[in-house]
Amino acid sequence: MPLSLSYNLYCVAYPIINSCDFNFVSILRKKLSTKELLDHSLFKNKDFISTVLSEISKKIxxxxxxxxxxxxxxxxxxxxEIYQLKNKNTFLIEDLKNPYLEEE
Structure with missing residues (x-):
């Protein structure tokens, strides 16, 4: 179920099968410098994560x-740009499988 949907932010929470817990997924549009993009440790940095959470908390x-x-x-x-595949018999599709609709 979407919690927020805007130009810069998409948030959704969905239940985990056989659990009372939920997964929370958020996509935040955020400009980063080239230096920040090259710093792979940035995405584990507590200060960076705090700023991201702060931006998300303004909307939910x-x-x-x-x-x-x-x-x-x-x-x-x-x-x-749209990536052009070299193999003409290959197609990109989105997998919209819903585990709650599958038979056990």
Whole structure:
């Protein structure tokens, strides 16, 4: 269920199968310098994670942020060009499998 959807932020929480816990996923559009992008330790840095959480907390309920555990950050790169595949018989598709609709 989406918690926030805007130009710069997308947040969703979804239940974990056979658990009372939820996974929280957030995609935040954030400009980083070339130096920051090359610093792979940045995404594990507590100060950086705090600034990201601070930006996210402006758009969703603070109690959600306070209850997060095992937080991980990953860069997502954006391109204005569409990647052209060399093999004409290969297609890119999105996997929209919903585990709750699968039969056990």
């Amino acid at each position: 309920e603070p109690n959600i942020i306070q209850n997060l555990k095992d937080i991980k950050c990953f860069p997502v790169f954006v391109s204005s």
